[in-house]
């Protein structure tokens with residue numbers, strides 16, 4: 001083979017190499033896209049299978065429909081969960097529910113919450129998650145609210161209350177397909193010092209979200 005033939009051969013080979021390269025890149029791109037898509041699908045069906053099985057024990061005591069605490073307005077798609085504290089030291093979940101229920105007669109203010117977690121860890125549901133509750137101001141239409149009882153002025157939750165709150169929040173994240181990053185404090189909506197202890201102790205708030213993440217990873 002002389003030099004000229006060599007050059008001719010390499011010129012003939014050039015398009016073959018280019019085409020092969022293009023095919024390899026295309027195949028790699030397809031593999032990448034397919035892998036990505038299966039990851040997304042996994043995230044979107046995350047947890048669904050066991051949602052009913054892990055529903056926390058709760059007492060469903062829906063408020064009487066009324067304009068002050070249960071207007072029966074349909075929510076938009078729920079995108080977040082808002083944590084509150086009742087700001088009434090030592091009061092029970094049942095007492096806080098009664099307060100919301102009483103607004104239908106007292107007309108004192110507009111207030112309610114989807115759930116209340118009590119001092120013994122008991123959970124009362126007051127409003128269906130498909131209906132607006134009056135708890136989180138501008139976010140009432142697309143969030144679910146949890147009011148939490150506390151023994152004293154510091155607003156710190158006792159262990160029984162805290163454990164139930166972690167369980168309820170984790171379960172709601174799964175049930176409503178809300179990522180833990182979208183679990184927020186009332187403070188994050190309006191700047192109100194609510195829930196007080198989680199506003200004054202950022203580390204406790206971060207720990208709470210870690211505990212919720214951990215609960216979810218154990219119950220998928």
Ligand SMILES: [Zn+2]
Pocket residue numbers: 083084085135186192194195
């Ligand atoms: Zn609040």
